[in-house]
Amino acid sequence: xDNTDRKLLNLLQQDFPVTARPFDxxxxxxxxxxxxxxxxxxxxxxxxxxxRLGASLNPRKLGYTSTLAAAKVPPEHLDATIEYINxxxxxxxNYERDDEFxxxxxxxxxxxxxxxxxxxxxxxxxxxxxxxxxxxxSFYKIKVGFRLEExx
Amino acid sequence: MKLTHEEITLLRLLQEDxxxxxxxxxxxGRRAGMSGDEVISKIRExxxxxxxxxxxxxxxxxxxxxxxxxxxxxxVAEEKLDETGARLAEKENISHCYARxxxxxxxxxxxxxxxxxxxxxxxxxxxxxxxxxxxxxxxxLFSTRELKKSDTKLFMxxxx
Numbered sequence: 602x603d604n605t606d607r608k609l610l611n612l613l614q615q616d617f618p619v620t621a622r623p624f625d626x627x628x629x630x631x632x633x634x635x636x637x638x639x640x641x642x643x644x645x646x647x648x649x650x651x652x653r654l655g656a657s658l659n660p661r662k663l664g665y666t667s668t669l670a671a672a673k674v675p676p677e678h679l680d681a682t683i684e685y686i687n688x689x690x691x692x693x694x695n696y697e698r699d700d701e702f703x704x705x706x707x708x709x710x711x712x713x714x715x716x717x718x719x720x721x722x723x724x725x726x727x728x729x730x731x732x733x734x735x736x737x738x739s740f741y742k743i744k745v746g747f748r749l750e751e752x753x
Numbered sequence: 754m755k756l757t758h759e760e761i762t763l764l765r766l767l768q769e770d771x772x773x774x775x776x777x778x779x780x781x782g783r784r785a786g787m788s789g790d791e792v793i794s795k796i797r798e799x800x801x802x803x804x805x806x807x808x809x810x811x812x813x814x815x816x817x818x819x820x821x822x823x824x825x826x827x828x829v830a831e832e833k834l835d836e837t838g839a840r841l842a843e844k845e846n847i848s849h850c851y852a853r854x855x856x857x858x859x860x861x862x863x864x865x866x867x868x869x870x871x872x873x874x875x876x877x878x879x880x881x882x883x884x885x886x887x888x889x890x891x892x893x894l895f896s897t898r899e900l901k902k903s904d905t906k907l908f909m910x911x912x913x
Contacts, residue, residue, distance in 0.1 A: 613810035619796045621789060622775055639773045652811045656767035656796070662804045663764070663907055664754060669853065669864075687901045695901035698824065698894040702859070705824070705894070709907070733859055739835070741850040742842035743806065744866075 602650070605631060607749040609641055610650065614748075617654065660709050667709040668716050668736040671702040678728020679703075685727045691719060702733070754804075759786045761908050763795060767805070768906055814868070821895070822848075822868045823875040825882070826861035828890035834862060837886055841865050846878060860890065867893070 608631050618626040625635035645651050660667050674682045679697075686692055686706055695706040710716045716734070724732045756764070762785040772780045778796070779789030787795070799805040814822075829837050834852055841863070842850040849866040865882075869875040872895060879893045 610810060610812055614812060615809065616807070617771075617809040619778070619793055619800070619808055621778065621793065623777065624773075624775065635775060639775075642773055649816050650812055652813050653769075654771045654773075654810050655769060656808045657806045657811070658764065658768065658907055659803055659806050660907060662754070662802065665907060671859070683900050690906070692901065693903050693906070695899075696896040697898040697900055698896050700892065700894045704900075705896075706901070731858065733856060735853040735859075737851040737853055739838060739852040741838035741852070742847065744848035748845070 602645070602648075604752045605633065606641060606645060606650075607751050609638065610645070610749055611751065613654070665709055665711060666713055666716065666736070667707060668734055669705065669707055670720055671733050671735065672704040672706075672723065672727075672729040673702050673731040674704050674727070674729045682723075682727040682729055686723060689719060691715075702731075704729070760795065763787065763792060765906075765908050767796070767808075820870060821872045821875045822866055823872070823879065823893040823895045825865045825867050825879045825891060825893045827863040827865070827883075827886075827888050828855075828860045829863045829886075829888060831862070837888075838863055840886070841882065861892070 609627070612627065612630060617623060620626055622635060624638045628635045628638045631638070642651065642654065672682070672686075682704065683695070683697075686704065687695055689708070691708050691710050692706050693709060695704065697703055698705050708716050708719055710719065713736075716736075720732050720734055723729060763781060766781050766784055771777045774780055776789060778792045782789045782792040785792065796805060796808065800808070827837070838850055838852055841847055846868050847865045848868055849864070851864045852862060853864055855862045867875045867878050869878060875895075876893060879891065882888070883891055
């Protein structure tokens, strides 16, 4: 990764121009042509630096509701429980963490009652001994990106 | 919010990868049954109304050198919650800062994702926060395995 790549990653994490020829516009900002921007993005993607170029939507503005849930799962039930939890399309992220509550996942659904049903289903049909529902009550910050250090 | 069939298709496409071509929005329009100009004005309208939080790049931050991230959970008194949340939100190395309900089983009220190059750097930052904010009860939960990470997919069920 060279300095132009880092500039490109920093810039595009902030904002991608929504214009007819966005890569040309980005190229002007970093001093190259649009074609080179596309080539660099393809290469960064192939090398695994880029997860996605696209939009993030606000589920709440589109009639969805979401939550973070935590489960306590004994080690002997871990694999089967993970498989069960991951099988729900409503569950988009799932992490194992080093705590007594060792499984943490996000649920997106059309209503709070649908979320409750999913959590009850998991408690009933897996080895989880406890599941807690932790819907956000305030948002103070949502990630804008990760700044990579550029050469001066 | 009432959406047309074309708008739902466009929202689906926006959750995928934007095509790397000279006129990507024109291409999305072809797939959604709109003109490129309509796509552009739709997205701008959705950004304005908050439906679209951001159009941009999502990087694999571990690969880019941000190896360690810890979810710090803080037992903050109710009357200090908003001011503490607002202060922590200012920090460059904190990407998410939310309040979530407290319960008997789980006394923590404020949640922050702290990022750093190493686990020790994340822990040191948490200690510094605990000291400056005078929070006695907190934990930093590191992820030991990523079990699922899919880009959020809204409108995948057929509802148009």
